[in-house]
Every structure is written in structure tokens, then in C-alpha cells.
Amino acid sequence: MSKKVENVGCPYCGVCCDDLVVTVSDDGKKILEVENACAIGNQIFHHATGGERVRLPRLRQPDGTYKDISYDEAIDYAANVLYKAKKPLIYGFGSTNCEGMAAAAKVAEKAGAVLDNCASICHGSSFLAMFDNGYPSCTLGETKNRADVIVYWGANPAHAHPRHMSRYSIFPRGFFTGKGHKSRKIIVVDPRHTDTAQVADIYLQVQQGHDYELFDAFRAVVRGHEIPDVVAGIRREQIVEVADILKKARFGTIFYGMGLCHSDGRNHNVDIAISLTRDLNDFTKWTIMAMRGHYNITGPGAVWSWQYGYPYCLDLTKRDIAHMNPGETSSIDLAMRDEVDAFINIGTDAGAHFPIDAVKHLRKHPWITIDPNICMASEISDLHIPVGIVGVEVPGIVYRMDNVPIQYRKVIDPPEGVISDEEVFERIHKRLCELEAEEVAKEPVKAAPEGVRVGE
Amino acid sequence: MQHNEVIRSMKTVTLTLTNPSELLLEGQSITPDNFAGKKAAEIATLDVWEGKQKGPLGKYFTVAGDGGATAADTRIILRGDCTRVKRIGQQMTAGEIIIEGNADMYIGGWMKGGKIHVKGNVDSFCGIGMEGGELIVDGNAKHHVGASPRGEWRGMKGGLIRVAGSVGNDTATFINGGTIIIGGDADIHVSTHGEGGTVVIKGDARGRVGGQMVKGDIYVYGTIENPLPGFKMVGEVEQEVDGETALFAHYIGDLGERHPISRGKTVYANLYTRI
Ligand code: SF4
Numbered sequence: 001m002s003k004k005v006e007n008v009g010c011p012y013c014g015v016c017c018d019d020l021v022v023t024v025s026d027d028g029k030k031i032l033e034v035e036n037a038c039a040i041g042n043q044i045f046h047h048a049t050g051g052e053r054v055r056l057p058r059l060r061q062p063d064g065t066y067k068d069i070s071y072d073e074a075i076d077y078a079a080n081v082l083y084k085a086k087k088p089l090i091y092g093f094g095s096t097n098c099e100g101m102a103a104a105a106k107v108a109e110k111a112g113a114v115l116d117n118c119a120s121i122c123h124g125s126s127f128l129a130m131f132d133n134g135y136p137s138c139t140l141g142e143t144k145n146r147a148d149v150i151v152y153w154g155a156n157p158a159h160a161h162p163r164h165m166s167r168y169s170i171f172p173r174g175f176f177t178g179k180g181h182k183s184r185k186i187i188v189v190d191p192r193h194t195d196t197a198q199v200a201d202i203y204l205q206v207q208q209g210h211d212y213e214l215f216d217a218f219r220a221v222v223r224g225h226e227i228p229d230v231v232a233g234i235r236r237e238q239i240v241e242v243a244d245i246l247k248k249a250r251f252g253t254i255f256y257g258m259g260l261c262h263s264d265g266r267n268h269n270v271d272i273a274i275s276l277t278r279d280l281n282d283f284t285k286w287t288i289m290a291m292r293g294h295y296n297i298t299g300p301g302a303v304w305s306w307q308y309g310y311p312y313c314l315d316l317t318k319r320d321i322a323h324m325n326p327g328e329t330s331s332i333d334l335a336m337r338d339e340v341d342a343f344i345n346i347g348t349d350a351g352a353h354f355p356i357d358a359v360k361h362l363r364k365h366p367w368i369t370i371d372p373n374i375c376m377a378s379e380i381s382d383l384h385i386p387v388g389i390v391g392v393e394v395p396g397i398v399y400r401m402d403n404v405p406i407q408y409r410k411v412i413d414p415p416e417g418v419i420s421d422e423e424v425f426e427r428i429h430k431r432l433c434e435l436e437a438e439e440v441a442k443e444p445v446k447a448a449p450e451g452v453r454v455g456e
Numbered sequence: 457m458q459h460n461e462v463i464r465s466m467k468t469v470t471l472t473l474t475n476p477s478e479l480l481l482e483g484q485s486i487t488p489d490n491f492a493g494k495k496a497a498e499i500a501t502l503d504v505w506e507g508k509q510k511g512p513l514g515k516y517f518t519v520a521g522d523g524g525a526t527a528a529d530t531r532i533i534l535r536g537d538c539t540r541v542k543r544i545g546q547q548m549t550a551g552e553i554i555i556e557g558n559a560d561m562y563i564g565g566w567m568k569g570g571k572i573h574v575k576g577n578v579d580s581f582c583g584i585g586m587e588g589g590e591l592i593v594d595g596n597a598k599h600h601v602g603a604s605p606r607g608e609w610r611g612m613k614g615g616l617i618r619v620a621g622s623v624g625n626d627t628a629t630f631i632n633g634g635t636i637i638i639g640g641d642a643d644i645h646v647s648t649h650g651e652g653g654t655v656v657i658k659g660d661a662r663g664r665v666g667g668q669m670v671k672g673d674i675y676v677y678g679t680i681e682n683p684l685p686g687f688k689m690v691g692e693v694e695q696e697v698d699g700e701t702a703l704f705a706h707y708i709g710d711l712g713e714r715h716p717i718s719r720g721k722t723v724y725a726n727l728y729t730r731i
Contacts, residue, residue, distance in 0.1 A: 085507075086478070086479055086506055086507035086508060086509050087479055087480075087506075087507025087508065111508075112507070112508030128606060128607075131606055131607030132606075132607060132609060132630075132649070210682065212664055212667060212684075213663075213664075213682065213684060213685055215712075216667060216668075216684050216685050216686040216710065216712045217685040217686070217712075218712075219686065219710075219711075219712025219713070220685060220686045220710075220711045220712040222712075223711065223712060225686075225688070225711040225712075226688070227685045227686075228685050231685045264644060265625075265644055265645060265664060268645055268648060268664065268667065271648075271649075271668070272667065272668060275668060275712075275713070279712075317505070317507045317508040318505070318508070319508070324606065325581070325605070325606055326606070327580055327581070327599065327600065328561055328580070328581065337480075338479065339479050339480050339507075340479070340507075341478070341479060341507075
């Protein structure tokens with residue numbers, strides 16, 4: 001008899017659908033069916049038991065091939081790399097649980113590493129805008145139950161977050177939004193006429209890279225000022241018309257994506273979107289939300305902000321001082337400037353996502369990949385440590401894009417012997433402590449610290 | 457009270473980078489404040505950081521000459537390729553630093569007084585959070601010149617930054633006071649969120665000049681490729697800027713942003729473009 005597991009969370013995108021029903025084979029080893037998930041969500045489950053999985057860590061040999069080694073040997077190798085490096089970088093965490101992130105932070109602090117997550121090449125600019133300008137946000141439940149005007153700006157949920165529109169924004173019938181789609185106005189702002197733009201009532205084809213100017217125009221109009229005839233490719237009349245809709249909404253949410261975070265100006269595009277949201281609250285209730293990509297990429301921001309006060313790009317090389325300044329302590333910049341001498345890629349694929357020059361720089365030094373699957377990063381690594389898939393084989397806490405924590409469950413066991421991200425990091429931490437103790441034992445009388453420490 | 461003018465004799469410490477680090481160096485100890493009252497041998501024991509490794513300055517630099525009695529009496533000359541030395545002159549309050557070539561990030565960051573002269577180029581975040589003193593760069597600077605540190609909405613408060621060449625983006629973000637003069641061009645975002653101070657761009661500006669700006673002045677001598685819709689022209693004025701008088705078109709803005717009211721009048725930020 002196959003078994004149905006209900007209320008399963010989907011470990012793929014930031015929508016974090018938690019209404020999946022997964023059918024597991026009799027022996028609990030195979031996933032037979034996944035209900036309610038979108039096509040991508042479906043795939044992530046079937047992928048787990050569909051093909052051959054890596055079951056042991058693999059270490060690169062002098063002849064270039066991989067050789068299977070034990071977890072103990074892999075942990076020892078990783079700990080030694082971190083211990084010897086002057087400035088190691090631990091990056092990723094798009095696809096793991098908060099427990100793994102907390103354990104990794106312990107390792108980073110002990111190793112004096114830079115700790116960064118995929119926000120660095122994604123919504124990191126949103127954090128910078130929030131630091132500068134606040135974040136008048138809400139939960140997705142509030143949007144579903146209250147919003148009558150929805151703006152998607154530089155985001156294409158039809159492809160990137162397939163169930164976002166049906167679960168939370170455009171289509172659902174909520175408490176005060178009983179008519180569903182019929183009672184909502186949808187505005188899409190994007191240089192490309194995307195599939196999301198297809199369902200919009202109003203589509204503004206902003207000139208690529210000029211969102212900031214368009215926001216500025218909206219703000220000026222909301223405050224009753226004149227603006228030029230055309231701004232960022234949009235006619236004045238249309239800007240005035242849309243500004244009027246925004247002001248007359250009962251409750252509105254601006255959902256924004258990479259179109260703001262990763263076009264010229266980045267954090268400033270988000271920053272001025274926040275300013276507009278705030279302005280609109282002089283008239284009615286408006287909120288703004290980042291369309292976070294992976295199912296738990298909001299997690300490291302929550303976990304590390306709690307641990308260190310910063311959500312990403314954490315330079316912990318001074319151990320007792322956390323320093324954060326993207327542009328300097330961000331993974332790509334560190335790689336491009338050749339500032340790091342060891343790299344751990346965890347729960348992401350830097351091999352695929354980083355610019356090739358950054359990869360080349362990082363590859364001059366030891367590169368370790370911790371990932372359930374074979375990916376580009378795992379194939380260019382010195383060491384690949386396989387782990388269980390969070391949300392399928394490993395349970396844990398994840399944060400949805402609106403900062404709501406959700407307890408994910410597992411539906412099957414990981415392949416025999418394969419451990420979790422959390423356990424990998426806990427064991428690396430333990431080994432680092434041992435290495436430190438060995439070092440201390442070697443030189444019992446430590447010389448007094450040289451020189452005077454600045455700022456003390 | 458009688459003020460006794462002390463005749464100061466500045467002492468010079470020359471640092472020559474003879475053994476460069478593998479990755480980078482964080483040289484926040486290289487300030488007249490830290491060198492004052494120290495002999496060359498003591499200066500050589502000050503900390504610099506290469507990632508998590510702390511080492512004495514003398515491991516990387518040869519140190520010649522002693523510090524003066526106070527910071528104001530201390531001049532530091534840096535020789536050798538300091539392209540990868542960060543934080544020189546950070547938080548300095550007095551004295552002088554001369555960097556003969558290039559330098560890395562945060563040069564003159566949070567500085568309160570004294571003078572830094574860089575004869576080459578600098579990287580990003582130079583003069584951030586500056587409160588006083590002078591930072592002179594003969595070459596180009598990258599991004600965030602005289603900007604506020606991340607999340608800090610009270611930016612540059614005082615002092616003078618002069619970059620002879622061009623600058624990257626995010627110049628003078630959240631500027632509150634002080635003056636920044638750029639000889640060349642500026643990339644996007646000049647004085648974003650500005651609440652005071654003066655920025656002069658003698659070349660062209662790419663765009664987003666004065667976005668979300670509340671108060672303060674910007675002068676652009678060349679063209680602004682993408683002017684913001686939130687700025688409105690109100691007239692022409694003759695103004696003296698950096699020692700020369702010229703005719704400017706006067707704009708006020710950012711009309712999208714909040715503005716204080718002083719003596720019954722709304723205060724706007726001013727943008728002047730040269731005619
Ligand atoms: S919308 Fe996202 S979270 Fe929901 S099923 Fe699809 S991939 Fe999974």
C-alpha cells in the first residue's frame with residue numbers, strides 16, 4: 001500500500017506552498033505522485049528518487065578524477081581547508097533549512113570566514129534599501145485577504161513563482177476580497193511583455209534601466225507636482241491615471257523582483273519603491289514585498305540577523321566583530337578582487353551562477369561543494385559532500401518570502417548513510433575546535449599579542 | 457586667555473611596502489593618531505590584518521622615521537604599490553598622509569581632520585562618513601565617494617573631498633554637509649537622499665542626480681544624460697563655485713521627496729547646471 005503524506009511544503013520557490021500531497025511507495029523509498037505542486041515543484045520531488053544519487057563524499061585526485069571517501073575524511077579535509085585559509089568564503093544557502101544555516105554560522109565564526117548567501121547576487125540590494133529606508137511590508141495572507149490593487153514591478157511570477165498569483169495575489173478569494181480576481185486591479189511594470197503582463201489590467205512598458213525615474217515621477221504626481229510629457233517611456237497621462245488608482249486602493253501591495261534589484265542602481269530602485277509605498281500610506285494602506293527566489297533564501301537573513309545583526313555578506317574574519325559592506329564583503333566582489341583563499345559552496349550552484357571570471361579566481365584555491373546533487377559546482381570542486389534534500393528527506397524550518405517561518409517535513413529517508421547539511425557543519429565545527437586545541441597544545445605559552453589593537 | 461602659538465615641527469614617517477600581502481591588507485592603524493608619540497620600531501609593531509591573520513605592520517612595510525609628538529605633528533608617506541591596502545587614514549583627526557601611488561578602499565573613511573593626498577587612484581568607499589579634514593585624490597575614485605556607510609542615514613557631515621578624475625556611482629549618498637568636488641565625470645546616483653552639503657561635478661553626470669534629495673546643492677558643469685522628472689527649472693543664476701563665477705540654470709527638487717518648511721517657505725534641494 002502506498003502512503004499519502006499531506007500538508008507537505010515545497011522546497012523550490014519562495015512561495016513555499018505548504019498544501020502538497022505526496023504519495024510514497026510501500027517501502028518508503030520512492031515518490032510516486034505529487035499533487036497540488038506546479039511543474040517545477042513536482043520536479044524537485046521526483047528528482048530525489050528518480051536517478052542515481054551520490055552517496056559518499058568524493059575527493060579530487062591528482063589525475064583529476066573523483067575518489068569516494070568517508071564522511072570523516074571529508075569533514076577533516078573541509079575543516080583543515082577552513083583552518084589554514086586566511087580568508088575563507090562560505091556561500092550559498094538558497095536550498096537548505098535554518099538549522100543548517102545556524103550550524104554554518106558557527107563554523108564561519110570559528111574559522112574566521114566570510115559568510116554569504118545567494119541574496120548577494122539576488123535580493124541583497126533589497127536589504128540595503130531596507131537598511132536605508134525601512135520596509136513597510138505585510139504577510140501574503142494580508143495581501144490575499146485585503147488587497148484590491150496588486151503591482152508586479154520587474155517580477156515575472158508566471159514563470160519564477162508559478163503559484164504566487166493563484167495562492168496570494170490575483171486569483172484567491174479572501175476575507176475582504178470575496179470576488180477574487182474580479183475585484184482586483186493588476187498593474188504590471190516591466191520592460192518585457194511577460195506572461196505576467198498578460199494577466200494585467202494595466203501594463204507599463206518601462207524603458208529598461210529607468211525604473212528609478214518612473215518611481216520619481218509617480219512620487220511627484222502623488223504629491224501633486226507636474227512631470228514631463230514622457231518619463232522612462234511612459235506617457236504622463238498614464239502615469240497620472242495609475243497614480244490615481246494607487247491612491248484610491250483600499251489595500252495595495254507592490255511585489256518586485258530582479259527587475260529592480262538587478263538593473264542599474266539596484267538598492268536605490270528598491271529604496272525609491274519603498275519611498276513611494278510610504279507616500280501612498282498618506283492616502284490609504286500600501287505595502288511592499290520582495291519576491292524572494294528560493295524557498296528558504298529568506299532564512300539566512302532571519303537567522304544571521306539574529307546571530308550577528310546582518311543578513312548577508314558577513315565578514316567574520318575578526319571573529320568578535322561582524323562587518324558587512326556589500327561591494328567589499330560580497331561574494332562576487334571578493335572573488336573578482338582575489339580576496340579569498342578558500343571557498344565552500346553550499347546549497348546553491350556558484351559554478352552556474354557566478355560570472356566565469358569569479359569562478360576562475362575562486363578555483364585557484366580549494367573549492368568544496370556541499371549539495372545533494374551533481375551540479376556545475378560539484379563537478380569543478382576539490383571535494384563534493386552529498387547531503388539529504390531538505391523538504392524531501394530532511395525536515396526543518398524555512399522562511400517564506402514574507403518572513404513567515406514554516407516547519408517543513410520529510411517524506412522519505414535520504415539514501416543510506418547520507419547526512420544533513422546541519423550535521424555536516426556541526427561536524428566541521430567540532431573538527432575545527434579540535435584543530436584549534438591541537439594548535440594550542442603545540443605552543444603552550446602563547447606570545448603576548450603583538451602591537452596595540454586599534455580602537456581598543 | 458592668552459593663546460600660545462606653538463611652533464610645530466612636523467615629523468615624517470615613511471612606510472614602504474616591500475613585502476606585499478597575498479590577499480589584501482587592512483591598514484586602519486596607519487593614521488597620524490596611531491603613529492604619534494611612537495618611534496619607528498614601535499610603529500612597526502602596530503597591527504594590520506590580512507583576513508583573519510593579524511600581523512605587525514613591519515612584516516609588510518619598512519618603517520623609517522618616528523612619529524611626531526601629536527597627530528597634528530605627524531606626516532606619513534606611503535611608498536610602494538598600496539593598491540591592495542585598505543583603510544589608510546580611517547578615522548584620523550589630524551596630521552597628514554601622502555600616498556605616492558594608488559590605494560584601496562575606505563581611504564579617509566570617517567575622517568575628522570587632517571589631510572590625505574593620494575597621488576594615484578583609489579577604490580570604493582573613500583571618505584565615507586567623513587566629518588572633517590581634506591581628502592585629495594589626483595586620479596580616479598570608484599564608488600561611494602563621501603557616501604554614508606550602509607544603513608546610516610546621516611552621511612558626510614563636513615570636510616572636503618577633491619577627486620581630480622572621475623568617480624563611480626553613489627557619490628555623496630545621504631550627504632549632510634561638507635563639499636565634494638569631482639574634476640571628471642560621475643556615474644549614476646549623486647547626493648541620493650541628500651540633506652545638505654555641496655557636490656560639484658565638473659564633467660558629465662550619467663543620471664539620478666539628486667534623487668530623493670531633501671536639501672543641499674549640486675553643480676553639474678557638463679550634461680546630465682538622464683535628468684530626473686522630480687527636478688523643476690526655476691531660473692538662471694550667477695554663482696561662484698570653486699573660485700570661478702559662471703551662469704547656471706537653477707532647478708529645485710526632488711519634488712517627489714518630503715521637504716521641510718522653514719520660515720513659511722518650503723526648502724528644496726538645488727541643482728545647478730552650467731549654461
Ligand atoms: S509555486 Fe513554488 S513553492 Fe509552490 S509548488 Fe511551485 S515551485 Fe513549489
